[in-house]
Amino acid sequence: MEDTHKKLKVIDVQSLPKHFEKINPEAKWRKFWAENGTYDYDPSVGREDTFVVDTPPPTVSGSLHLGHIFSYSHTDFFTRYQRMTGKNIFYPMGWDDNGLPTERRVQNYFHVRCDPTIPYEPGLDFERASAKIKKKHPRLVSRKNFIELCNKLTHEDEKVFKELWQRLGLSVDWEQEYATINDHSRKIAQLSFLDLFEKGKIYASSLPIMWDVDFQTSVAQAEVEDRDNTGHLLKVTFMVQDSDERFTIATTRPELLPACVGVTCHPDDARYQHLIGQHAVTPLFGVPVPIFPSPEVDPEKGTGIVMVCTFGDTTDVEWWRREGLALRTLIGLNGRLKSVTYGEEGWESLHPAAANALYTEVAGKNVKQAKKRMTELLQTENPAWQGYLASTEEPEVTERKVKFYEKGDRPLELIPTRQWFVRLLQHKEDLLEKAAAIQWHPSHMRTRMDNWTNGLLYDWNISRQRYFGVPLPVWYRLDAEGNPDLDHPILPTPDQLPVDPMADPPTGYTNEQRNQPNGFRGETDVFDTWFTSSMTPQISSQWGIDSDRHANIFPADVRPQSHEIIRTWAFYTIAKSLLHEDIVPWHHVLISGWILDPDRKKMSKSTGNVITPEQYLDKFMPDGVRYWSARAKLGVDTIFDEGIMKIGRKLVTKLYNAGKFVYSQAGWEAPVTHEIDRGFLAELHKLVATATARFKDYDHAHALSETETFFWNNFTDSYLELVKKRALDTDPATASDSGSAIAALRMGMSVLLRLFAPFLPYITEELWSWIAAEASGQPSIHRAPWPSTGDFAAHTTPEDPESFNSAVAALGAIHKFKADNNQSVGTFMSALTIEASAEVIARLERCRTDLQNAARAQQLQLTATADELESGFRVAGAFIEREKK
């Protein structure tokens, strides 16, 4: 026997702990994967054989919750599957550390504020501010010092994230790590700017733009959200110039009255038609403004006649442009009413002295204060103007939507400032076309992209008046008076990037000429963080820097992300890819759902219901937590449920125990000859086919559930029980019988481990390392080939494909018989009779010995019957009473 068969290697069960977690698998395998380069990307492999992930760079704000775990592990499932199919994997990790969240965190953490006007202090360093320090005024630091603090803190935060990702077992290649503020990312973002500028897709404009008065920066449409707001609709009476006629408008923004530059009504509105072409006179300030028609006015709303201010809303902007109205910018960048003078040198008024006196009542106030005071003034008799009472009714309370910056606390204002834009409005059709060329999972998520694209109102404002970001690579020449030539900016060449125009001089200038007449001025704005984030595929592929690498990595295969940032991250990435190279940035978008708390509220930092992941990783092991993630389909919001993690941990334990049994059986390598062994492998083959199809369809959840069901029902509870005795037999005379069982068991274990490997990387790697690693020549299961039809080619199919299933059903009937008689499954039987249909009995005869052994029966009688049996079987028998201890 030993001449023809090789003795199988076995593991020593006695030396293993009872439970898997006792092995401390995390540290062991993390080290193994890192040392063996299990997840390394191979740049020599071509695009066809590479699977590229455009990983979301998490915002490094120091807060981690289960939502992160959930969505990032989804990506890992598909990536691990692809790796096992033989693909070279490009799976990077980035850190999105530039932008406002970091600035706010740094301000709070170190208790500092940035003041770009003060000089840099080399070596200035801070520790986390104590409560005592925070009672004082924040320390002002230069822009460069502030950026250094941002870098310092984000670096700390990134370590925390990295530790978590590694614990979770993300199969990221850490050589590909990047940060959106590092030199490379800044270079790519600035290259993007240069390329778009050259293509004529970038322009600067001084039109009114949405402005956050607290952060003192412009914002883009995508960063704006509507919030419910209670307003007060105040009726205000205007006069008609050179007439006794009066009319009343309704407004929620009386504080903007000084900025009123026109009045408009619907052209067909009989009440106001005759006023068109005349001038109205504003109350209090006595400013004559034109009355013009516009079809946008809804006669049903308010009083049907509207005051146009610079600027109350976007319709005002439209009217102001179309009618060529005056510009009276009232609200300053800090959200307070600017100082204004009426009269010859200032703003027009029919009675400037009275207007000036009244305006001092509101000058310098913020919008809320000014609104209150202006309402009072309008409700007060004003002797300066014929005792005229502009507003006689109490304001009407009204609920409406007001636009806010998504991170802001006060409503946005429309303020004219010079900003940079990327042309998007002219590309709506192209954007829709590109979105349609990408496969969305689930497919209905594309509707959000299309919805947003169709609703675009503005080009993309990419400039922000902040500090911690990628600077716009632009300088301006100054003339002899020191005025900048804004129309002809100086740009760097690509090889000069990255540049900081606030620190570096443009070619041909020295820093001594900075802000000097005939010198230059550096642009102070930084990019919208999305301007950089929208380049993540190109940051990884080193677009514009390494064309070979770019060709091997771009476009990516998958972009995983959550649904609330479809209008930003997905949208802008598609837009950039379209504008730069006219292609899609990736072929698939995978949308993860949200984690909801038991009250079905989204788990988020702002809601205050976040659950930190560490305790669950401790309690259920990373594999158990990953199992919980894996149970949820893409795009489906999931309620947090610790119970699911518990099931995952039980699955891990079961795998461990099954592995202990399978890999501890001594025997010889033998062909799979028994009918039941062949039947089992045939069923396993079917599972491989369905699980593979599920993965190809980006349906990890079903791949898992089908594998799991097979493992419990067909493997541990049935096949393993049926062949246990035969596998344990060490008699050399029957080595081919036991060898057949052991071979099938090992084959089953090897296949099941590989099917589970994308979900449960730790337990599967551990079990793989015992026997299969050496046998297969592949040290890591995560590099082992995905099971395929080829694995089964060496094995003969069963004579009757149903014999395995019939044996499993018969074993179930025997167990039920024992349980019904309050006997243990392990109770021995002196005699056992099974009745079933002739067809089933014929199948059971093929597995008679295994069935008898599994039943622990000294005698087994199989009898065919024509009776209709409810469960398909009728079982009878006698038990051998065990001696009591």
Add this chain to the structure above:
RNA sequence: GGGUUGUUAGCUCAGUUGGUUAGAGCGCUGUCUUCACACGGCAGAGGUCACUAGUUCGAAUCUAGUACAACCCACCA
């Protein structure tokens, strides 16, 4: 106001192209431990598939509508 998705056992969820008596796990109840595993096995109870109408021999599944929930979008007078 426009749109997307969902509503199946106490809980978390499956249910592929309409086809016997609607499934799983958890939880609950009962029962069973020498021989991989009590973090286990077996069994049991538990559902008018949100509601209404329609199509069909037949509907959890298709159509229309209603209710509720979550989310996305919309020019704030």
